[in-house]
Amino acid sequence: MSSTPHRRHAEVSGAGFAGLTASIALARQGWTVRVHERAEVLREQGAGIVLWQNSLRVLDAFGLIDEINEGSMTPPFYETRMQNSIVSDEAMPDIWWRTMTRPFLHSVLANAARREGVEILTGSTVAGATEQGTLWLEDGTEFEADLIIGADGVGSPVRDSLGIEFDRQTSRDGISRFLVPRKKAELQAIEPDTDWDNMIDFWNLEPRVLRVLYTPANENELYIALMAPSDDPDGSAVPIDLELWKSIHPQLAPVLDEAAKVEGKYYGYQTTRLEQWTKGRVALVGDSAHAMCPALAQGGGCAIMNAYTVAQAASESDIAGIPAALVEWERVERPITDRCQDRSQEYANTRGMAYGNQFTGDVNETTLYDPTNSHRHDAVV
Template sequence: MSKRKAEIAGGGIGGLALGALLARQGWQVQVHEQGAEIREVGAGIYIKNNSLEVLENLGVMARIQPLGTELEFAQIQFADGTVKQQRRLAGASRVHTFARQTLIEGLRDVALDAGVQVRTHSRVRGVHGGALLTENGKFEADLVVGADGVHSAVRTSLNVGGGFTELPTLIDRFLIPTRRFTPQARTVEHWSGNRRIGVTPAGKDHTYVYMVAPFADQAAARLPLDVEDWSRRFPLLRELFVELAEAPATQYPYGIVKCPKWAVGNVAILGDAAHGLPPTLGQGAGLTLMNAYALASLLQGAADVPAALRDWERRVRFISDRTQAWACRYDSFTRGCPQALGFLRPLVVWGFGRFRFLNDRMRVADHGLRLAGIPVPSQVQAC
């Protein structure tokens, strides 16, 4: 019997993970990446329990775990140093951090080992009649997947409506080669008014820092960062700012993707292309990996690919929709809470720490695919 064929647009976290999962099931898989190589833009990344389950299953964690940090606690601290929330990161709340490049290289290597063909310099233009169109030609397949990020050409060509909207929040990210500011396995989010700073270890020798502020806050947007301005808001972090002012940064606006349909015929939309969300909960890659696993799992042995894709969306979509809604609430609460209601912030932060069910609701995705009745065995399955 000839192998089933999948053409995937995008060599990011979603495209590589799905490619590896399908290839392991015996599919012939080609991933089209527009860039010259597989690489990540950005600094560090939080990998939550739901991502970890999939990465363990794929055998990626076995390769990269020593290069990351297993966190023990997450804290929210206000600018005067008071800890308003502390959560222990264990069980369904476990979190590891990595440099982004470490994660993508782990996924790339597992995909290549599983037999995935990665075609770089291959820019996708969209889909037509169930085939993938690139600048180099047309690729017929049993399954076509758009894992091509928030500005997905595949999604646009399907005319399903929705699309990408920029949000009025800006984030700067840094990866600095020191653990001087992060000797413990703990991630701290510092809050001052409507600015936030996350500081976390990411491996033995690195610290990942993100700094978030409203778009309209022009002083916060300056790069290299304005040490005096940030120090006025976070006096206890001055030393860190001095170090960051010398470090390379990436700057992004937050964004959100609305995609009314994830499956049309034999075409599926995966990852940020389907549900891009503000990174407030550190769950974009988590949802992407979970949904990739669920898709591969529901396609296993399915004779009717379009029916399996419809089933996939019906079973897993609610987790992404709820997480996206909470990620947006977190963003607007931290960015837009009027000064007059500032007294509410510590109360809300404390409440979410004190009452577990609130955090569990917001962090629904952490619980993974068991919510959709799709178990993810931790052992690596044979190819």
């Protein structure tokens, strides 16, 4: 902790997973923190999420694991099927992972941020920031800070106001995501030999590319995601083309019927890579810095892990040294996320997860990283 009387202050743009995680971590290190969320109501619109141990360790460091466990689950297996025959059942006994809904994770983080004294302003639309530490809103209001966190998503106004250059690559596939009731008894009645608590990745590459990712999120809610190429108008349609999806997977009819009732949105896979993640007193984390394809389910995980480490790195510095501490943070922490983006993009481009047994070897590098015991503390990186 700094011995100066000035309490360090951070302004954060975006109250998603990255912004809330950075806010909690900073507040716990004695900072005053104000988060700006452009939405009028603080909530998460997304469907489901898988968290692996890299992000779970951060939640554990915040003392949130009991709360997380109560609203989440670990499916017995990650099952991969090709044309409905099982390719692999991965138990991953050495990896800590949980599935849950995004609204649930968001509420756990938002409540924790409030408990830590973080000020959350909704309906507060950030327009940009300067590298000297001024954040400004669309209405012209300015806020001064020792540290600014741009956690404002793939279209980040903080990033773009600073003129940070990026490269964006799109992949040919994309996905629509839904939260629906589990309907476990009905599914069981249709296909009794299946363990409907498993996460099941139903791939079909022939006669056309259609994939259903079935992820139980808790006792009552199922996260179901439907993947198709963006140039397939029926596969990518939302509300979903119920007859098409039921014709491929009739055993999923009870939950597909539910997904068809939801408005939903189709998202094309893309990867955004930045020239730099920091500028002066500003650091970017989450989709503003490293949006990735979801194949390895690490977009949220990397957001949470990088939000945590940037907060730690800034807290270990004195106020004058923050810009240099951010540069050093990026040097040490970024490569693992770069590699995760590369691997996720490769899987998205090749559809390689269809062949099963994917969660082994180098692919698990991100999962196995412990951000609470960062490489920053090692002598050799």
